[in-house]
Amino acid sequence: MSRRIAVDDRCISALWELKGKREVNTVICRLSDALDTCVVERQGNLTHDELLSALPAHEPRLVVHDLAFATADGARRNRILLISWLPRGITPQHEAANGDAHAALLERLDGSPLPVRATDLADLDYRSLVSQARTGALRRGVPGSVSGFTVSMGQTSAPADGAQPASSKRSV
Numbered sequence: 001m002s003r004r005i006a007v008d009d010r011c012i013s014a015l016w017e018l019k020g021k022r023e024v025n026t027v028i029c030r031l032s033d034a035l036d037t038c039v040v041e042r043q044g045n046l047t048h049d050e051l052l053s054a055l056p057a058h059e060p061r062l063v064v065h066d067l068a069f070a071t072a073d074g075a076r077r078n079r080i081l082l083i084s085w086l087p088r089g090i091t092p093q094h095e096a097a098n099g100d101a102h103a104a105l106l107e108r109l110d111g112s113p114l115p116v117r118a119t120d121l122a123d124l125d126y127r128s129l130v131s132q133a134r135t136g137a138l139r140r141g142v143p144g145s146v147s148g149f150t151v152s153m154g155q156t157s158a159p160a161d162g163a164q165p166a167s168s169k170r171s172v
Contacts, residue, residue: 005101006037007108014043015108018064019080025066026051029105030059035097038062038104048126055121060098061085062105064113069130079133082106082113087120 014027026046029038041061042054055061063083070076084102086095106113114133118124 005031005035005097005104007101007104008037008039011038011040011105012108014040015064015105017043018066019109022066025068026054027064028054029062029064029101031094031097031101035093038101052121052124055085055124056087058087058089060087060090060094062098062101064105064109067129067133069133077133080109080113081116081129081133082109083116083118083124085118 011027011029014024018024018027024043024045026042026044027040028042030041031037032039046054046065051063051065055063061083063081063085065081065083067079067081068076069079082102082105084098086098090098102115106115116124116129116132
């Protein structure tokens with residue numbers, strides 16, 4: 001049976017900042033030592049390499065990341081990812097709590113982030129993530145979209161086919 005994981009207020013604020021203000025593109029969350037609360041560990045504008053470097057080798061994390069990429073015709077697109085980082089060797093308790101925290105964050109995101117499960121860094125290859133973002137169940141051309149979410153944060157816009165890698169770091 002799932003247990004309820006609390007989401008810290010700072011975590012909720014960081015998610016709103018990512019979705020609405022676009023001042024950050026990544027929020028990395030971890031579970032508290034008691035495995036009962038999801039808290040922010042780090043937030044900021046991270047390149048793809050910086051994101052990979054921020055993930056610990058032996059501890060789970062949840063990452064909300066605004067993936068930026070370019071289509072074949074050069075159009076810039078974004079897609080919100082909800083990454084469950086579950087490196088091999090974590091305890092079943094950590095894996096179960098991480099699943100519960102994933103569900104709690106998904107509820108708070110109030111939209112359709114693309115879920116990604118990763119057990120090693122190869123699962124987070126940039127080109128693979130772009131491919132997943134392109135082929136996910138997305139809606140095309142939603143007016144008023146911000147960073148993959150409508151202003152009301154209830155639907156997503158779609159990247160076009162033929163995406164090409166682009167820097168995931170935003171200029172502010």
